[in-house]
Amino acid sequence: MTHLSSTASPARSSLRRSHALHAVRVLRPLAACAALVLGLLPGAVPLAHAANAAPLKIGMTFQELNNPYFVTMQKALNDAAATIGAQVVVTDAHHDVSKQVSDVEDMLQKKIDILLVNPTDSTGIQSAVTSAKKAGVVVVAVDANANGPVDSFVGSRNFDAGAMSCEYLAKAIGGSGEVAILDGIPVVPILERVRGCKSALAKFPNVKVVDTQNGKQERATALSVTENMIQAHPNLKGIFSVNDGGSMGALSAIESSGKDIKLTSVDGAPEAITAIQKPNSKFIETSAQFPRDQIRIAIGIALAKKWGANVPKTIPVDVKLVDKDNAKGFSW
Structure with missing residues (x-):
């Protein structure tokens, strides 16, 4: 699968x-x-x-x-x-x-x-x-x-979505470094995305998941949570968000930090598609649903x-x- x-x-x-x-x-x-x-x-x-x-x-x-x-x-x-x-x-x-x-x-x-x-x-x-x-x-x-x-x-x-997104993230950071997971409400689709993500990252022994926090799939909450993750992990190189709503908050936190932290997500929402197309965007991929x-x-x-x-x-x-x-x- x-x-x-x-x-x-x-x-x-x-x-x-x-x-x-x-x-x-x-x-x-x-x-x-x-x-x-x-x-x-x-x-x-x-x-x-x-x-x-x-x-x-x-x-x-x-x-x-x-x-x-x-x-x-x-x-x-x-x-x-x-x-x-x-x-x-x-x-x-x-x-x-x-x-x-x-x-x-x-x-x-x-x-x-x-x-x-x-x-x-x-x-x-x-x-x-x-x-x-x-x-x-x-x-x-x-x-x-x-x-x-x-x-x-x-x-x-959903398992495929998480796996696809996190393999892309791991490759984007050169197969090495610290990453975090911006989790969400514990319903089956979200749980499956996280499970798929972890399965993909496990194939990259030099990539380490250093933090997993619940952004509640909301922009404002995800913004605050991501700011805390960035502050707690100064060497963070990548973040996987379980949905595009949360990813937009995470993107704001990343851009404010001035750090080169790559962001991937799941959904294919219009805002995410627009963000990915911007020059030098930190938002690099979304696994789109239909x-x-x-x-x-x-x-x-x-x-x-x-x-x-x-x-x-x-x-x-x-x-x-x-x-x-x-x-x-x-x-x-």
Whole structure:
């Protein structure tokens, strides 16, 4: 699963081809089914009759919506729902699992057909997932998996993202020196990124992780935490941030210090892409995710399940290394 190089090995290329073929096998029948439902193929239900049916209702609960990554997801959800005439109910948990559980219960009262859940706490959301399944709702977890009877999970290869980013960092500092990890909220995607990072750095015996602190994936907190790390470790040569939101705070601290400290991250957020392209930027790489694709696939899988198909339990979405050489023109 590890993705430790920007140049794919034959085995990795073969694996990617396998993933691509799998995606085609999954999504091709979904497209055919969607076309049938919309009356684009012979034998479809007449559109006039379909118009009289109650519209599909999709609920999505986000762990937060003050992050461009999740805002992008929400827009993709609205766009996709509009193309199939579905209604959308969206809630923001503000990283409060009790609120998220309550939000899901409210959605069930509104008779949603599909629940897309982006859990703020994978364990804490289990009761809500169970309630949704008892109500006959299709449940697909997005970005982070949820405990309980989830029909499918669509999310990035977070281990690969951390590994890719930290191998890049290690090479950028010449394979030797002190580095630090700007950690985040202990949810599975973040834990996997850190695990991937440490796995990659372990292959560089002269690179030493001297500090790991929680920047809470927030610019202001990450700024303060990074300032403390730089002060405590005067020989620091590199920092890995678990997300681009935190990395922007870390970048401000690095620039203020005047030191040559390289920074890598995960997400592919617009601000990060812009920062990487600046001349002599200390922000040198981000392992980009594809939030729009995650939502599109999640909706497709949910529809397939609702229509009676057997769907994969997990659908991993590849990440992409973005640096100054390919940042121009990249976007979610």
